[in-house]
Amino acid sequence: MGRYAIEAVELHYRYPSGYEALRGINLAVSKGEFVAIMGENGSGKTTLIKHFNGVLKPTSGKVLVDGVDTRNVPVSKLSRRVGVVFQNPDHQLFSETVWDEVAFPMRNFGFPDDVVKERVERYLRLMGLYEYRERSPYLLSLGERKRLTIAAVLAYDPEIVVLDEPTAGQDYIQKEHISGLMNLLRTMEKTVVVVTHDVEFVVEHVDRIILMSRGRVVASAPPGELLTNPRVLASARLMPPQLVRLAIQLEKKGILRLDGIPEASQIVEAVLKRWTGG
Amino acid sequence: MSSPLQAFKYVKKDTFMDSLDPRSKFALSISLLLASLLSNSVTVQLALFATAAALIAAAKRASQWLPTLKALTPLVLLIFAANLVFTPGMPLRGAALMALRFLAVTTAFSLFFLTTTPDDIALALEQSGVPREYTLMLTMSLRFVPTLADDVETVTAALLSRGFQLDRGNLLQRARNYVYLLVPLIVYEVRRSLMIAEALESRAFGATKHPTSLYKLSLRPVDYAVILVSAIVAATPLLVNTATPQLP
Numbered sequence: 001m002g003r004y005a006i007e008a009v010e011l012h013y014r015y016p017s018g019y020e021a022l023r024g025i026n027l028a029v030s031k032g033e034f035v036a037i038m039g040e041n042g043s044g045k046t047t048l049i050k051h052f053n054g055v056l057k058p059t060s061g062k063v064l065v066d067g068v069d070t071r072n073v074p075v076s077k078l079s080r081r082v083g084v085v086f087q088n089p090d091h092q093l094f095s096e097t098v099w100d101e102v103a104f105p106m107r108n109f110g111f112p113d114d115v116v117k118e119r120v121e122r123y124l125r126l127m128g129l130y131e132y133r134e135r136s137p138y139l140l141s142l143g144e145r146k147r148l149t150i151a152a153v154l155a156y157d158p159e160i161v162v163l164d165e166p167t168a169g170q171d172y173i174q175k176e177h178i179s180g181l182m183n184l185l186r187t188m189e190k191t192v193v194v195v196t197h198d199v200e201f202v203v204e205h206v207d208r209i210i211l212m213s214r215g216r217v218v219a220s221a222p223p224g225e226l227l228t229n230p231r232v233l234a235s236a237r238l239m240p241p242q243l244v245r246l247a248i249q250l251e252k253k254g255i256l257r258l259d260g261i262p263e264a265s266q267i268v269e270a271v272l273k274r275w276t277g278g
Numbered sequence: 279m280s281s282p283l284q285a286f287k288y289v290k291k292d293t294f295m296d297s298l299d300p301r302s303k304f305a306l307s308i309s310l311l312l313a314s315l316l317s318n319s320v321t322v323q324l325a326l327f328a329t330a331a332a333l334i335a336a337a338k339r340a341s342q343w344l345p346t347l348k349a350l351t352p353l354v355l356l357i358f359a360a361n362l363v364f365t366p367g368m369p370l371r372g373a374a375l376m377a378l379r380f381l382a383v384t385t386a387f388s389l390f391f392l393t394t395t396p397d398d399i400a401l402a403l404e405q406s407g408v409p410r411e412y413t414l415m416l417t418m419s420l421r422f423v424p425t426l427a428d429d430v431e432t433v434t435a436a437l438l439s440r441g442f443q444l445d446r447g448n449l450l451q452r453a454r455n456y457v458y459l460l461v462p463l464i465v466y467e468v469r470r471s472l473m474i475a476e477a478l479e480s481r482a483f484g485a486t487k488h489p490t491s492l493y494k495l496s497l498r499p500v501d502y503a504v505i506l507v508s509a510i511v512a513a514t515p516l517l518v519n520t521a522t523p524q525l526p
Contacts, residue, residue, distance in 0.1 A: 090462060093462055
């Protein structure tokens, strides 16, 4: 048993084309922690998470999953502990029906039939897809296909869940679905790693943000600390959330003192206070 | 793109070969092909291979071509071995001839694709009267080879991440396993092609039978010189004793 759920030590990865996507990553994700990996496009986020279940092996350095070096374990074994939902659902639908799609990994891992049946039903209902169980996955909408790929991973109950851009292309209702799911994962004491550009989603759900730029980790801090630091965010070509930007301007005018990510009501209150001379 | 195909992928460089018109480069590669097919001399095959290789080196693409040459070695050895067994008469000479011919032809076409952009190939075909529908089909096919390779990699990663082992079972079972790889790939590529078709139509593709082109290719004196040399190279085997019109 390792100290951390995931640990990367001096991780370097170079693609066969010669491009070095990861240049000395050091990070540790504790058990039960919710972490977001953020950064500009091409910063190495997806390459990094592909190391967590061993799909990619380090060129140098190492990745430990619960203390186990990923270089020494096949992907089929690591995947049982680390469930990865990739960004594009169309790259990860393999079965003829929605039901079979959720059952697919469980059958690969050798789950008994009654467990498969119970879990498929539970997770299809949870994701609002049960009524489509006899349909082809390819006939679902993009949002539904995305939720189906999440259901397929959650159903086999991995200890660590890695989600690549779970809210990309999702409308408000579907984002709420995924938010509910994050809350559920927290009650299940899962370790969760999310790759995302969605600042609001991060503020609501994660304990810590790991900020990446050009294959390196440039910062690691709680959202309240990191998202209120425009200088650090700019190094990864990110902008603070709108509320933070507004609060920074108000702080410059002496109207508000920036202390973490403000609530809209705090800003309104501070402005009204100044307006009325209170 | 994986290294065995690197010798057929254009990378921008500024050399004499790059400055040539695609039609003259094509004439050069075709002449090397014809000379190779028409000649039964091992020496000529060696000379053709050496010429194409020298031109690749002059075009500063040796580092791209060598990995492909290395990857082709088992195939070259296979051709040599098969001809050694099945060629009647002088098996050693026949085997060497076929292996070298394969190398010469591959290198000649590698020279063309290494130094010519897919857009230039399309432009050259268009200016030769080929309709734009077909030239676009060609450039799109070339353009999407690396994208398709990326898709294969992503789907494989997703399959492995669901605990699926592609190399599980006997030979028949392994072949069946690849259906799981093919289904999402086919669906995704069909979807992608439909999206591309819609994007093309929304940009008025096909609105006119003879669309204008921003760039025009024009043959310079040096291109005519290359075409002339190419014609001589292609004709030479017919004129010397070593040549025979029949293929072995």
